[in-house]
Structures are given as structure tokens and as C-alpha cells.
Amino acid sequence: MENLTDYKEIIDVIKEQGGDAFKRCFQCGLCDTVCPWNKVITFSMRKVVRDATFGMTDIEAEDIWRCTSCGKCPQRCPRDVQQIDSVVALRRVATEYMAFPPAVQPIRSIRSSLAAEGNPLNEKRENRAGWTEGLNVKTFEAGMEILYFPGCYPSYDPRLKKVARATVEILNKAGVTFGILGPEENCCGESIRKTGDEEMFVTLAKANIKTFIDHGVKKILVSSPHCYHTFKNEYPEFMVNFEIVHVAQYLFELISAGRLEIKKALARKITYHDPCYLGRHNGIYDEPREVLKKIPGLNLIEMEESREDALCCGGGAGRIWMEVPKEERFSDIRLQQAVDSGAEELVTACPYCITNFEDSRMTMEYNDVLKVKDITEVIQEAIQETEETDKDSV
Numbered sequence: 001m002e003n004l005t006d007y008k009e010i011i012d013v014i015k016e017q018g019g020d021a022f023k024r025c026f027q028c029g030l031c032d033t034v035c036p037w038n039k040v041i042t043f044s045m046r047k048v049v050r051d052a053t054f055g056m057t058d059i060e061a062e063d064i065w066r067c068t069s070c071g072k073c074p075q076r077c078p079r080d081v082q083q084i085d086s087v088v089a090l091r092r093v094a095t096e097y098m099a100f101p102p103a104v105q106p107i108r109s110i111r112s113s114l115a116a117e118g119n120p121l122n123e124k125r126e127n128r129a130g131w132t133e134g135l136n137v138k139t140f141e142a143g144m145e146i147l148y149f150p151g152c153y154p155s156y157d158p159r160l161k162k163v164a165r166a167t168v169e170i171l172n173k174a175g176v177t178f179g180i181l182g183p184e185e186n187c188c189g190e191s192i193r194k195t196g197d198e199e200m201f202v203t204l205a206k207a208n209i210k211t212f213i214d215h216g217v218k219k220i221l222v223s224s225p226h227c228y229h230t231f232k233n234e235y236p237e238f239m240v241n242f243e244i245v246h247v248a249q250y251l252f253e254l255i256s257a258g259r260l261e262i263k264k265a266l267a268r269k270i271t272y273h274d275p276c277y278l279g280r281h282n283g284i285y286d287e288p289r290e291v292l293k294k295i296p297g298l299n300l301i302e303m304e305e306s307r308e309d310a311l312c313c314g315g316g317a318g319r320i321w322m323e324v325p326k327e328e329r330f331s332d333i334r335l336q337q338a339v340d341s342g343a344e345e346l347v348t349a350c351p352y353c354i355t356n357f358e359d360s361r362m363t364m365e366y367n368d369v370l371k372v373k374d375i376t377e378v379i380q381e382a383i384q385e386t387e388e389t390d391k392d393s394v
Helices: 007-016 019-023 029-036 044-055 072-076 083-096 105-116 152-156 158-173 188-193 198-214 225-238 247-256 286-293 332-338 351-363 375-394
Strands: 146-149 219-222 243-246 268-274 300-303 345-348 371-375
Touching: 029 044, 029 072, 029 300, 044 083, 072 083, 072 247, 105 158, 105 188, 105 198, 146 158, 152 158, 152 351, 158 247, 158 351, 158 371, 158 375, 188 198, 198 225, 219 225, 219 247, 225 243, 243 247, 247 286, 247 375, 268 286, 286 300, 286 375, 332 345, 332 351, 345 351, 345 375, 351 371, 371 375
Parallel strands: 146 219, 219 243, 268 300, 268 345, 345 371
Antiparallel strands: none
8 A cells, every 4th residue: 555645754744743763763673572462463563663764654554553552662672762652653644644444443433522522432521420429529629639530431431430439438538628520621631642633632631721720720639540641741741730649649648648547358369450651651560559568468469460561451542442353452361360360359550451351351251250440449348348347346
């Protein structure tokens, strides 16, 4: 298939779109060695970068859409090629020409949903706070300790709503003054930006920033590592700086400060999965593990690949919205690693990871073998059992 633009034009556009570092690649192949795609198919990030160097990228092919931005290749690259930036630059070219292969076609409807309702799930904006029904959740006001920003999936997805509700129960138990902004919230924009749609990202980011400033927000608590990364590392591009904390970090703070006390033992074996955007992209490995270690009786087991080497679930860089054949799902491999570790529960701290793991658990028929939980759900359970114990002792 011929390129949709001349070689030099492609090179110039890639440079303009932030992918200029591709020219530093000297084809050592380390990116291919660590890329999770090579666990399921034959794929070469090295070739993608090489083609970009000469402006020979076929922007209608699926290869430029495979990257999950897991962070493994830039972590190992000796020349700081920044492969993720190069891929996003190529996707911006493809988006400009509306050149989407079949597996990527859902991006069209995702963009429409983001533009109309501020979320990628085609859900009504006015229902964004529906997950709070029956809970003590107020609208954020200036002077509260934190704004809780659950994100799109915990706001709408039936499985992930449990994570948002668990977070609220923990915050209330710890006596934290907090609020939400409900229908005034928009998607953070991280994933649509990674698909190459810079215009939509800017629209969402500016809307969120205006809302935060108008409400006097200073500190934001998030459930999603993708929200964490975007608010902390990308929104400062718009000359703003909010204090951002992920719930795994905040749980550690609350427990360390004595605001959240856990006494009841949970006698079970668990393993913790490091989300890419919490771990490799932001270096948060210890806090979630320390939180889990605070629970008496809990046996924390490490999987075959963990911390800096953790296997991606497959949901990053917009892949959560794309069609993936069963035989190509990273989440199936990760679920098997969890089972092989001897764990009874796979615990993580990312809505995308939970979505993919729950899907794999169902298709692999592991419902009776392994449970998938967010770290807040484990803490919520420990707190509830503690409360029951306290009642029994009265």
C-alpha cells in the first residue's frame, strides 16, 4: 500500500507532532526484546521507528496502533528514542487523514462520546454521579481536603463503580473531608491523546482545568493511574499545578498517619499487579505493597514479572477501546501468572487493568480460581470486618 503522503512530508509531520527523537535510534533491538506484543505475535517496534526515520510509515496499517504505551521500551532504550512519542506522532498523522484500520474504528465513536458527554462510554453526563446513590458524598467546595475524581470507568461501569464506592467508604471512615464534581467532570483525556487526537485532549483538559480553578480545587485524589499521570505530568503544559495523589498513595498516608486503622486479619494469598502508569511511568511501587502488608494475615506473593518488569494488561494508549483477538490478550497471560503464583486474589489499582482482568477471568473460566480486586476493595473489606468485630466486642 502506498503512503498517503510523500516521505519527506511524513518526516516533517512526525517532527512537528513531537516524534523527532526517532532519529536517534541505532537499531539495537532492545525495544523488541521487552515489548509484550512479542509474547503473543511477532511485532517489531524497532521497525516502526526505522520506517518513521525514512518517512516510509504505512499509516493505514495496524502496527502503529499496537503500542500500549506500557513504558518498557523507553525504560530500556540506550539512546532515549522515546518510542511512545514517536508512535503517538504517527497516530496524529493517521488521525489527520482519518486512516483507521478495522480494529481501531471504535475510536471514531469514542471521540463522539467524549465530545458530546465528556466520557468515552457513551453515557449521559448528568448520570456521572449516579454511583454515589446511598452514600454520603457531597459536591466539592473550597476548603475541603481533597477533590475525589473517580474517572470515567469508576463513574459508569457497573464493575468499577464498586471501586469508587469502596473509596468513599474508606474516606468517610478516615474522617476525610472531600467532595466530587459529578456532571462537571470530564475525561482526563490521556487515552484519546495517545490515539493521536490532540485536539480532543486539549478540549477536555481545558474544560477540567477551568472547572478545578472555578471550584477552588488544590488537591485531587484519583482512582486511575491514567488520570494521575495526566493531571500530574501533562496538565502543567497549560501552566497549572494541582497536587495529585493516587488512592494507593493516599491509603498509605492515611494508615501511616493513624487516620485509618486496620485490625482484622484477612487470611489469604494475594498477588499485586503494577499498573504501567502507576509503576513504570510514575515510579509508584512501594506504597500499594506497604498498604497490603498492613493487613494482618495477608500473604503477599510476587508474580513472575513484577515492579519495573510487570507485564502490561494491554489497555493503555487507547487499546482499552480497540478490538483484540482472544489469542492476543496480554491480560490472559497475566491472569495465568497470577494463578501460577498460588494467589487467591489478583489485586491492582487501575480501572483498565481490572476491566481486562475481569474479561480474561470470564473467558478463561477462572471465576472459581481467582478473584480480581482493586486495592480499595481489599481495604474496604478489612475495615468492614473490623467494624463488625468492634460491634461484637461491645
